[in-house]
Amino acid sequence: MVRVVTSKTVDVPRGQVFSSIKEIDKLPTLFPDKYKSFKVIERLDNHILTEEIVSISGKEIRQKVKHTLEPDRMLRSEVIEGDTKGTILIIELNPKSDSITEIKVDADLKYGKIGAMLGIFAKHKIKNEMDKLIDQLSKNNSRS
Helix, strand or coil: CCEEEEEEECCCCCCHHHHHHCHHHHHHHHHHEEEEEEEEEEEEECCEEEEECCCEEEEEEEEEEEEECCCCCCCEEEEEECCCCCCEEEEEEEEECCEEEEEEEEEECHHHHCCCCCCHHHHHHHHHHHHHHHHHHHHHHHHH
């Protein structure tokens, strides 16, 4: 297990950031270097279930993920099947003003079978990838 938390304050309203986060289908477009395959298999009011192949620290990982949205506040993604089963990623949006938002990413990563390859030594690399995720969210929303 590796837990990584990072945050950044951006000059973008919370609702605008949440608009891009809630469109789960667009994640592969927003982060093409991370998503190798992405398929929505169930869509309900409170969650979306996906099958994904993602690249984490240079490793391709197959997983089934339950994405739960809390409107204008948070996205919680939990890996329910795959080598990283039990991993939870939370993107939380905290308004600092009407136009400024703190984006906090909290990842509790379970590596299962690939733990020996990644483990604690990947923590710095994962934090850098999470910082890039926040930068990409900010960049995509500042153009809107």
